[in-house]
Every structure is written in structure tokens, then in C-alpha cells.
Amino acid sequence: MGIEVRPSGQVCGAAVRGVDLTRPLADATVGEIRAAWLEHRVLAFPDQELDDHDLERFTLAFGPFGDDPYIDAISDDHPHVIAVHRSADETASIFADTFHADWSFQEFPPDGTCLYGKIIPPVGGDTLYADQVAALAALPADLRERIEGRQAVHSARAGYGVDGLYGAGDAESERAMSIRSDESAHATRLHPVIRPHRETGVDSLYGCFGYMCGVEGMEQQEAIDLLLDLHRWQTDERFVYRHTWEEGMLTMWDNRCILHKATGGYDGHERLLHRTTIGYNHDVPDVTAAA
Numbered sequence: 366m367g368i369e370v371r372p373s374g375q376v377c378g379a380a381v382r383g384v385d386l387t388r389p390l391a392d393a394t395v396g397e398i399r400a401a402w403l404e405h406r407v408l409a410f411p412d413q414e415l416d417d418h419d420l421e422r423f424t425l426a427f428g429p430f431g432d433d434p435y436i437d438a439i440s441d442d443h444p445h446v447i448a449v450h451r452s453a454d455e456t457a458s459i460f461a462d463t464f465h466a467d468w469s470f471q472e473f474p475p476d477g478t479c480l481y482g483k484i485i486p487p488v489g490g491d492t493l494y495a496d497q498v499a500a501l502a503a504l505p506a507d508l509r510e511r512i513e514g515r516q517a518v519h520s521a522r523a524g525y526g527v528d529g530l531y532g533a534g535d536a537e538s539e540r541a542m543s544i545r546s547d548e549s550a551h552a553t554r555l556h557p558v559i560r561p562h563r564e565t566g567v568d569s570l571y572g573c574f575g576y577m578c579g580v581e582g583m584e585q586q587e588a589i590d591l592l593l594d595l596h597r598w599q600t601d602e603r604f605v606y607r608h609t610w611e612e613g614m615l616t617m618w619d620n621r622c623i624l625h626k627a628t629g630g631y632d633g634h635e636r637l638l639h640r641t642t643i644g645y646n647h648d649v650p651d652v653t654a655a656a
Contacts, residue, residue: 368394370401370408375606377496377623379405386413386423386615395426402427402477403565406623407494407606410615415481417443417639423615424479424641428649431468431475431642435525435550437543439639449480449638450541451631457538458530464495464600464624469572470519470554473645477620484637485612489630494606497569497622500599501559504570508598511591512558518579518588519572521550555581558595562621566652569622573599599624610638617643 369383379401384394402408415423421443424430430445438444449460468474480492501509524530525546532546558580560571574596580588608616618625620643 368397368401370405372405373407373606373608376499376604377405377494378407378409378606378608380409380411382411384410386410386415387419389422390426399427402617402619403562406496406498407608407616407618409608410617411611411613413481413613413615415613415615417446420479420481420615420639420641421445424643427617427643428476428646429644431644432471433640433642434468435521435531435545435547437545445641447640448542449627449636449640451636452541453633453635455539455541457535457540459627459629460531460540460542460544461625461627462629463575464493464573464596464626465575466572466624467620467642468521469556469576470521470552472554473647474556475620475642475644476646476649477617477643478625479615479617479641479643481615481639482610482612483639484635485610485614486631486634486636488634489628489632490610490636491628491630492608492610492616493626493628494608494618495600495624495626496604496606497571497599497624498562498567500601500604501568501570503603504598508594512595515558515583516555516581517558517572517577517592518553518581519556519576520553520578521576523575523578525550553578560621561653562619563651563653564649567622570595570599571621573624600626 371380436447527546531544574592
């Protein structure tokens with residue numbers, strides 16, 4: 366029997382049952398999950414009692430580990446697992462509570478992200494996922510004309526520069542997560558604003574304001590105005606899937622065409638998820654290469 370895939374009924378997302386992720390996956394099952402991932406962009410696997418070895422093995426079934434800068438791993442034994450952690454009495458800002466595509470400032474940004482719920486509060490803590498294929502498909506003609514053929518400047522400086530959101534000032538907040546700021550965050554990379562998906566060939570918007578800090582060949586204020594206009598459209602509620610967590614649930618999302626955002630609403634409760642990154646998979650055939 367194959368896996369059972371049940372769509373969320375929202376713009377994207379699906380729940381997957383009928384598979385035990387504590388065991389190595391057969392190639393056919395990996396193929397089924399990948400097909401569902403490419404179709405639904407966000408997958409949730411409920412009722413999975415995983416340890417970090419299981420999480421690592423699942424991640425490697427879909428690509429190499431990605432590089433997670435600025436956040437310390439949980440241990441030397443698990444250098445590719447990070448803890449998304451907030452203590453019950455924490456008063457620091459919610460980590461990652463603005464829409465973004467993970468590490469879009471890298472030369473080869475990751476294909477996806479895996480996140481496993483270990484301690485889930487009884488209220489709040491939903492994750493929002495914004496479908497950028499849907500956002501592009503509905504994009505008004507005048508806004509599309511402003512971004513067509515453009516390359517955006519991506520940088521980690523607003524978040525992880527020494528003077529950024531998680532920089533020197535944040536270090537005094539007694540945050541449960543171990544976040545490191547660094548001058549390397551000021552480096553920049555260019556990526557197309559409209560980008561075809563390497564595996565499906567389907568166009569989507571890529572990245573958003575935050576890691577996007579400029580547009581190649583455009584005056585800075587004009588670029589910021591454009592990126593803010595685009596951001597308002599990209600994150601409109603019609604393109605957003607709200608995901609509610611359960612303990613023992615694993616999610617994976619396609620970083621190439623999905624934005625995501627953490628939410629709060631669980632003050633007084635601890636929340637802990639373990640995360641791995643599915644790196645850029647150079648072995649996946651690029652259907653756009655001949656285009």
C-alpha cells in the first residue's frame with residue numbers, strides 16, 4: 366500500500382499518513398513523498414515518534430544537509446539539527462515571526478526544511494506558509510511588469526548582522542535559542558524575483574522583503590518601495606496556509622516556492638521543535654536547464 370495524502374483544503378499543504386518515519390524508507394516511498402511534496406509544497410506527518418537520528422535519515426532521503434549559519438546545532442553528535450526553542454518565561458521576540466524563505470542569501474539556498482514538534486503548547490504557535498506559485502499566478506499585471514526580469518539583492522544583515530534583529534542587542538535577551546550574529550551577514554547574493562522551480566519548471570516568486578534588501582540596477586528607495594508592494598501581495602491571506610502543530614508531527618516544506626512565518630500566542634508555555642535543512646540537491650535533474 367502507498368502513502369495516504371490528504372490535502373489541507375487551503376491554498377497548499379497536505380497531511381501524509383501510512384508511513385513510519387522511524388524506519389528507513391524504500392525508494393518507492395521516497396518517490397511518493399517527493400511527488401506529494403512537489404504538488405502540495407508543505408507536508409505534515411502526524412503521529413511520528415522520532416529521535417534526531419530518524420530526523421536526519423529522513424532529511425537525507427531528499428537531499429544533502431544544508432548549511433545553517435548563525436544558529437548553533439544541538440550537539441556535536443547532531444551538527445545538522447538545530448532547536449527552535451522558546452522557554453515558558455521567555456520575553457524575547459518570537460524567532461522568525463516575519464515571512465521569509467530560509468537562507469535565501471546563500472549562493473545555493475536550500476531546497477527545503479524539516480521541522481519536528483517535540484514540545485507543543487496547548488495554544489498558539491501556528492506556522493503560516495505563503496504559496497508563491499499561487500501568489501505569482503494571481504499577480505496584477507502592473508506589479509508583474511515592475512519585477513519581470515529583475516534580480517533581487519539578498520542579505521542576512523537585517524537579521525544576523527551585529528546590529529541586526531538577532532545581533533548584539535538581542536544577545537542580552539536571555540533567548541532559549543543559541544543565535545550568533547556575524548559580520549559575514551552583510552554579504553549579498555542575487556536571485557531572480559521570478560524563478561522557475563528546478564524540478565517542476567513552474568514559475569514562482571522567490572524570497573521576500575527582509576532577506577531581500579534591494580533590486581539590481583534600481584535606486585534604493587525605489588527598490589524598497591517595490592519590495593514592500595510585492596511583500597504585501599505575496600503574504601495576502603488568500604495565499605496563506607495556517608498550520609496547526611501537534612506533538613510528534615513532522616513537517617517539510619519546499620523552500621523554493623514557499624515563504625513561512627512563526628506566530629506566538631503561547632506565552633507561559635514552552636515550545637520546542639527540532640529542525641534540519643534539505644540542502645540544494647545538485648543531483649536532482651533540472652527541468653529548466655534546457656529552457
